[in-house]
């Protein structure tokens with residue numbers, strides 16, 4: 097896991113780049129009768145790459161909108177490098193790539209980037225923004241002749257052009273095919289390797305596993321898990337221990353410490369444990385002839401299901417009743 101803590105120092109943009117990149121406390125937002133964000137506290141350090149995960153309707157987009165100052169919270173506050181979101185956006189310290197956002201119909205990609213660059217204090221050159229987004233070949237392309245995936249990469253270039261210290265991406269690869277997605281993340285590496293802060297909302301768990309230092313799971317407007325990928329996996333479902341145990345007795349395996357679940361077929365034992373070291377030691381003490389032992393972590397996708405499963409069940413029940 098990469099954890100890069102380089103910050104950019106005090107900026108001329110009225111934002112303090114030495115403190116916390118994002119500081120959120122007690123954030124709450126209702127959409128009519130729906131509590132979309134329900135008391136979120138979150139601190140993100142400069143240089144962190146954080147994935148925001150959660151099922152549909154968890155409150156991710158509402159949270160992202162409040163971080164960007166597009167939506168006002170009902171209560172609580174957001175600070176970006178110590179400043180109000182609106183000020184951080186105006187100063188170019190934070191930029192976003194959202195799922196939607198019209199591109200100018202009668203402009204080429206290069207012209208659009210030039211226009212956005214002219215609004216900022218110390219922008220990248222158009223050529224550099226195109227290079228970093230990996231779309232130099234699209235400079236003369238009218239925006240009306242871009243595929244869905246290309247439009248997303250143009251939105252990425254538009255977000256980069258202010259040379260922001262903090263980038264927010266709301267499901268950035270949703271419209272991209274596998275190859276484009278890979279190229280996109282490759283170009284993101286350049287950005288994160290230079291010590292910038294990134295928060296991205298995604299439904300692709302493998303993207304969170306591969307690119308984030310930290311994952312935050314939201315459910316029903318609340319943060320239900322927050323940590324390094326490995327920590328969140330452990331929190332959700334522990335580890336799986338497999339072994340061949342001649343003469344095994346199920347009740348004896350169930351009685352071992354930290355055992356959450358047991359499956360036995362002939363002499364093959366599968367144990368889900370919240371503390372695999374403790375379970376393994378006890379298993380070997382109780383069954384000294386155990387062999388072919390294997391301990392594996394669960395995937396982030398299984399952790400995701402475990403952490404968000406009950407809300408989906410709640411929703412299914414609400415629909416049925």
Ligand SMILES: Nc1ncnc2c1ncn2[C@@H]1O[C@H](COP(=O)(O)OP(=O)(O)OP(=O)(O)O)[C@@H](O)[C@H]1O
Pocket residue numbers: 127128130131132150151152153154155156157158159
């Ligand atoms: N403008 C709105 N008016 C009414 N309800 C809204 C509005 N925007 C969001 N909601 C509701 O607020 C809750 C949170 O929605 P939000 O879009 O923030 O979730 P999300 O995690 O981004 O979902 P998804 O993964 O589907 O994009 C949902 O129940 C949604 O229906």
